[in-house]
Amino acid sequence: MKNIKLIFNFILLLAVTTSCSIPDGIDYDASFLSSAASANVSKTFDISTDNSGKVIITPTGEGVTSSKILFGHGTGADASAVVSPGSSANHSYPEGSYTVTIIYTDIAGNQTTATYPLVVTYRAPENITIRTIGEMRVSVTASYAKSFLVYYGDVANEVGTPLAIGQVLPAHTYPASGSAPFVMKVVASSGGAATTTVTKTLFDLPIDFETPDVDIFTPFGSPISLFATVNNPNATGLNTSAKVGMFTKGGTTSGTLSAFNIPINFAYGKKIKVMVYNPNPANIGKNITLLLQAPVVAGQPAAGVAIKKVPITTSGAWEEIVFDYGTISAIPAGAKFGQLLMRFNDTQAGAQEVFYVDNFVQTN
Incomplete structure (x- = not known):
């Protein structure tokens, strides 16, 4: 009798254990996976506009668990990338046309392959x-x-x-x-x-004013000097050119500053010749100053060394004035200067006094 009870209890316990090993509502039948498939697969390309060639590729689709992107460019590990849903891969392309292949994998391991054209065009600088x-x-x-x-x-x-x-x-x-x-x-x-x-x-030397873009004579001072390209006021004698530069004196230390792209190179001569027209007899004997500044080689003389003052000698006709820097022993033979400063009648009154210049030439 006792043994019969033990057998009965064992059978009952086995039944309870079996019934509790499979929770209610859970079905371990996975046969439906064989019919699962990805759908609506596509992609987005985000192509940079900075000429880096960088393209961000994002696969999209329903039921996709991973995507393998074949960039259509590159070798080895750089030729492809595997991304999870919602993620992207970056790749840098030279300019050109490419075919990007994406292999989409669904939960059942089924794969869908699609190809997409990609054109990378660089913008002009x-x-x-x-x-x-x-x-x-x-x-x-x-x-x-x-x-x-x-x-x-x-x-x-x-x-x-x-x-x-x-x-x-x-x-x-x-x-x-x-x-x-x-x-x-x-x-x-x-x-x-x-x-x-x-x-x-x-701009370097020579300079005349027949070229429309000669605009390197920048006025300075207080009151400021003025400078403009104008018609030749007396196209006879030494200078019959159509256009010349007109200098109008400002304050006592006013003038113009010309910054040259190509330095004035004393290897090509230490003299600067300038055509000058003075309309006012009262200006005869007053100095025009050319001061060379901004030595472009370390160790060359300071700006104040390369300065020459030459007086106007006539009125009513063009004359040629020569600024001879060869008389300044401190200037080495190969000196180069980046700027030319021009003043009139230094430290003296005479605002609004006018003279004209043309044909700045460097010579020996």
């Missing part, structure tokens, strides 16, 4: 600025540029000099210039097909 420093050391800045080619404009059939972002080219020495300013050209590359070309007129 913008906001290009050419800077010339000292002895014509060139740097360039721009938006959306990857590199530059610099053409100095001083030789025929010139091959451009490569210039990297942030680089400053070594000093460049121009030959003694001719009758017109040199024109520098810079070609900015996007890194793709698009380029932008800009030019910069480089």
Whole structure:
């Protein structure tokens, strides 16, 4: 009897245990997975506009558990990426056309493959600025540029000099210039097909006023001097050119300052000749001052050393005035100066006094 009770209790316990091992409402039948599938698969491309070539690729779709992106560019581990739902992968492309392949995997392990065309186009560089420093050391800045080619404009059939972002080219020495300013050209590359070309007129000596963009005579002082390109008031004699520069005196220390892109190089001569027209006989004997400033080589003389004052000698006719810096022993033979300052009748009264200048020429 006792044994019968033990057997009965064992059977009852086994039944209770069996009934509790499968919770209510849970069905371990996984056969439905064989019919699960991803749907509405697609993607988004976020293509950068800064010419980096960076593209953010985001796979989308219903029922997708992971996606493998084949970029259509690159090798090895850099040619693909696996992302989870809602995630993205980044890849940098050169400019061109590509086919991106995405393999979508669903919960059952089924895969759907789709291909998408991708076109990466670089924008043309913008906001290009050419800077010339000292002895014509060139740097360039721009938006959306990857590199530059610099053409100095001083030789025929010139091959451009490569210039990297942030680089400053070594000093460049121009030959003694001719009758017109040199024109520098810079070609900015996007890194793709698009380029932008800009030019910069480089002023040095000689200077006349027939070129419309001669605007390097910047007035200064208080009251300020004035300077303008005007018609020749007396196109006879030594100077029959159509356009000349008109200087109007301001205060006692007023004048004009000319910053040259190409330094005045004394290797090409230590004299500067200037055509001058004085309409007022009262100005005869008053000095025109040319002061060379901003030596571009360390150790060269201070600005105040390279100063010459030459008087006006006539009125009513053009004359040539010579400023001979060769008489200043402190100036070395190879001196170069970046600025020319011009004044009239230094430290003396005479506001609104006028004279005209033309044909600034450097010579021996």
